[in-house]
Amino acid sequence: MNYISLLMGKGLTPYQGEVVFKDPDDAQKPFAPHYEKQIRPLVEGFEGNRIKALKKVRLLTFLLIPVGILAGIILYFILQEGFMSEYDLYFVLAYVCILLLIVGGILGPIGAYDSKVKDKVFPKIFSFFGDFVYDQSGMSSVDRFKSSGIIPSYDQEETEDYIGGEYKGVTIRLTEAHLETEHRNHKGNVYYKTVFKGLFVILSMHKNFKGQTIIKSDKGKFGNWFEDKFNKLENVQLEDPDFEKKFEVFSDDQVEARYLLTTSFMERLLKLTALFGEKEIQASFYDDKFLIMIPSCKNRFEAGSIFSPATFEEEINTILAEMNEIFQIVDTLKLNQNIGL
Numbered sequence: 001m002n003y004i005s006l007l008m009g010k011g012l013t014p015y016q017g018e019v020v021f022k023d024p025d026d027a028q029k030p031f032a033p034h035y036e037k038q039i040r041p042l043v044e045g046f047e048g049n050r051i052k053a054l055k056k057v058r059l060l061t062f063l064l065i066p067v068g069i070l071a072g073i074i075l076y077f078i079l080q081e082g083f084m085s086e087y088d089l090y091f092v093l094a095y096v097c098i099l100l101l102i103v104g105g106i107l108g109p110i111g112a113y114d115s116k117v118k119d120k121v122f123p124k125i126f127s128f129f130g131d132f133v134y135d136q137s138g139m140s141s142v143d144r145f146k147s148s149g150i151i152p153s154y155d156q157e158e159t160e161d162y163i164g165g166e167y168k169g170v171t172i173r174l175t176e177a178h179l180e181t182e183h184r185n186h187k188g189n190v191y192y193k194t195v196f197k198g199l200f201v202i203l204s205m206h207k208n209f210k211g212q213t214i215i216k217s218d219k220g221k222f223g224n225w226f227e228d229k230f231n232k233l234e235n236v237q238l239e240d241p242d243f244e245k246k247f248e249v250f251s252d253d254q255v256e257a258r259y260l261l262t263t264s265f266m267e268r269l270l271k272l273t274a275l276f277g278e279k280e281i282q283a284s285f286y287d288d289k290f291l292i293m294i295p296s297c298k299n300r301f302e303a304g305s306i307f308s309p310a311t312f313e314e315e316i317n318t319i320l321a322e323m324n325e326i327f328q329i330v331d332t333l334k335l336n337q338n339i340g341l
Helices: 003-007 032-081 085-120 122-129 143-148 220-229 241-246 254-260 263-276 313-333
Strands: 133-135 156-167 170-184 190-204 213-217 234-236 247-251 282-286 289-295
Touching (some): 085 122, 122 133, 122 156, 156 313, 213 254, 234 254, 241 247, 247 254, 263 289
Antiparallel strands (some): 156 170, 213 247, 234 247
């Protein structure tokens, strides 16, 4: 179903079908029993809320769109006839404000529904992984991770969608972050540029690494040369050609870096890159942490389309796949074991 179908009155009856979960091949337990116990009881209520929200969207569309059309016709004649021409700009701005209010009014029920799904359902999904919590407001600050050596300078930050828990003795924290730097144009007006937008994944092992090892995206011969010139860490040469094509590794402890970057770990990081669809992943082993920065224009951990049934199948399958890759990194690196670091 889509927006046009909704306006024609379709899709306004509760969904009665079944759901299918794509459990990872190496999943330790299936999701279905957890779904039946924790989430299925919420489905009927949310499906009712979804239908109510769609009906509001449909009603508001029929009420507000004519207002926008009428305002557009009035504006057209004002501009054509030259009525009060010195105020034309103000009329145009007023019309734009009217359109924004119309769009905001129509989309309001959708935003309210999505927020309720994230607030009530997402914590239930993440509880499948154990003692995990979810908070859509995000992490308090990413400034605490500056010593990782991979966080760019920024003046303003915004975070959302915090996930935290423990897997095999390793503390896992995830949050979406948007970092910006402040600039001024030739008139002195302030504007902001994005320096990072994406996902922070922080794994804490409760034990310190001897040195610091940084993994950055490959920037080509000139970019890598420039990086070497201004980097206090030494370049680490690895034998995996696929990994070398995508990443450059720097460390102040060559032995530890090679011990950490095993063939299986490099394969896992490449798979994580493919899963998230991004080429600019960066990572850092430092102190007792392993930080992964995954840039992405896409907002993750969002509610599925309101035009889809409130079974949460799409959200669950996406979260299962992404969290499984994070857990596999812990397993691959054996971060929960004493590996002599």
